[in-house]
Amino acid sequence: MFDYKAAFQTAVEQVRTEGRYRVFADLKRVQGRFPLATRRREDGSEQDVVVWCSNDYLGMGQHPSVLEAMKSAVDESGAGAGGTRNISGTTRSAVDLEAELASWHRKEAALLMTSGYVANEATLTALQRIMPGLIIFSDSLNHASMIAGIRNGGCERHVFLHNDLQHLETLLAAAPADSPKLIAFESVYSMDGDIADLKGTIALAKKYGAMTYLDEVHAVGLYGETGAGVAERDGVLDGIDIIECTLGKAIGVMGGYIAADAVIVDAVRSWAAGFIFTTSLPPALTAGALASVRHLKAHPELRAAHQERAETLKQRFAAAGIPVMPSESHIVPVFVGDPVHAKMISDMLLEDHGIYVQPINYPTVPKGTERLRFTPSPNHDDGMMDALVTAMDRLWTHCNVARMPRAA
Numbered sequence: 001m002f003d004y005k006a007a008f009q010t011a012v013e014q015v016r017t018e019g020r021y022r023v024f025a026d027l028k029r030v031q032g033r034f035p036l037a038t039r040r041r042e043d044g045s046e047q048d049v050v051v052w053c054s055n056d057y058l059g060m061g062q063h064p065s066v067l068e069a070m071k072s073a074v075d076e077s078g079a080g081a082g083g084t085r086n087i088s089g090t091t092r093s094a095v096d097l098e099a100e101l102a103s104w105h106r107k108e109a110a111l112l113m114t115s116g117y118v119a120n121e122a123t124l125t126a127l128q129r130i131m132p133g134l135i136i137f138s139d140s141l142n143h144a145s146m147i148a149g150i151r152n153g154g155c156e157r158h159v160f161l162h163n164d165l166q167h168l169e170t171l172l173a174a175a176p177a178d179s180p181k182l183i184a185f186e187s188v189y190s191m192d193g194d195i196a197d198l199k200g201t202i203a204l205a206k207k208y209g210a211m212t213y214l215d216e217v218h219a220v221g222l223y224g225e226t227g228a229g230v231a232e233r234d235g236v237l238d239g240i241d242i243i244e245c246t247l248g249k250a251i252g253v254m255g256g257y258i259a260a261d262a263v264i265v266d267a268v269r270s271w272a273a274g275f276i277f278t279t280s281l282p283p284a285l286t287a288g289a290l291a292s293v294r295h296l297k298a299h300p301e302l303r304a305a306h307q308e309r310a311e312t313l314k315q316r317f318a319a320a321g322i323p324v325m326p327s328e329s330h331i332v333p334v335f336v337g338d339p340v341h342a343k344m345i346s347d348m349l350l351e352d353h354g355i356y357v358q359p360i361n362y363p364t365v366p367k368g369t370e371r372l373r374f375t376p377s378p379n380h381d382d383g384m385m386d387a388l389v390t391a392m393d394r395l396w397t398h399c400n401v402a403r404m405p406r407a408a
Helices: 004-017 064-077 092-104 116-130 144-153 165-174 198-208 262-271 283-298 300-319 339-353 382-398
Strands: 027-029 036-040 046-051 109-113 135-139 156-160 181-186 211-215 242-246 256-260 332-335 371-374
Touching: 027 046, 046 382, 064 283, 092 109, 092 256, 092 283, 109 116, 109 262, 116 144, 116 211, 116 242, 116 256, 116 262, 135 144, 135 165, 144 181, 156 165, 165 181, 165 198, 181 198, 198 211, 256 262, 300 332, 300 382, 339 371, 339 382
Parallel strands: 135 156, 135 181, 181 211, 211 242
Antiparallel strands: 027 036, 036 046, 109 256, 242 256, 332 371
16 A cells, blocks of 8 residues: 555655755744744743744734724624625625725725735636636746746746846747737745836836736835835836735735726636635734724835835845845845755754744745845844844854855
8 A cells, every 4th residue: 555654754854855844933922022022942941032034024913003903803793704705704894905905006996815825826817717818927036826826727828037028028029919918027026135127017018918917915015105015116006907915914914915907806806716715804804904004004104114124234234244135125135055054044043042034945945045034124123133143143153154245
């Protein structure tokens, strides 16, 4: 008989051998004290830690207005939504949130889903059913959820070199002029921290008759006058046909959504299996997200503080000779280049210094580009940065990891 258990054990051991086996840290976020958390070790003892890798970029997951909205929603509506949207799961706060999100992105409509991953996968798959013969042009560094949605639809697809508009145009020019086309790309790429040329991509889309599909999950809440994302910052919201975002990062709760023309949203709502057959978000989450979005729209100073903290950390790493990778966004990646060293440094930062940052290994990034990815928030003060840079400096020497020339 086939040894099923051995097959699973072999798969786990392969990951261990490659140095990319992940161990989850047992953390309890401390309400009102973000980015502080309490870690429970295997022996049951506890350790105070500073979280440096959270995607709750602005700490909105702990904001009083969000917490109060969620508590009130539980008291008023209970725990669950009651089912899928098509059966019994459409709650008032979900309807209000969709209207708020559509207005935020200056679109006619929005559609909530259970995560950013589901929003991408379900929408991109559905678009291929809605438009037979669709040709999709996908950036080579697009998120796994976008890749999954594109593959699931089975349409013709072409991958263009990352942020390479010349290569994209070559592919577009070779496609049949009368075929439906879609350019799928992200604004902020979260592992390298670079930002796409939205204006240039939109210009190509118009030239070759293509739709644009923009993933703003690492930008929504963080860029633009009201926080609607890079498309708002660059003044090109009207040039993006479909915007996909998450509620689980800067907004601080959980869920995903798309925003687009009403007829596009209506078609996706009617065709996307990942939406149709999934229980909808509970009232507490939609109410919390609604409170968060309204707060973010009215407080641009949060975004200014966030950018300042990210730039300050980059400068401090560079001054210490820590190999911070070039990044034009709030992402602060530090190059290690080896999965074993990346995990070793991460483990020592946590155990010896109370600093929590996860190593980023393959398949999230290509082999040989392993890194630590820091996401400073407005709540990370100078003292926390001093402790981090001092610990990193010591460990880079201790672990004999390559440095960069110290900044003057």
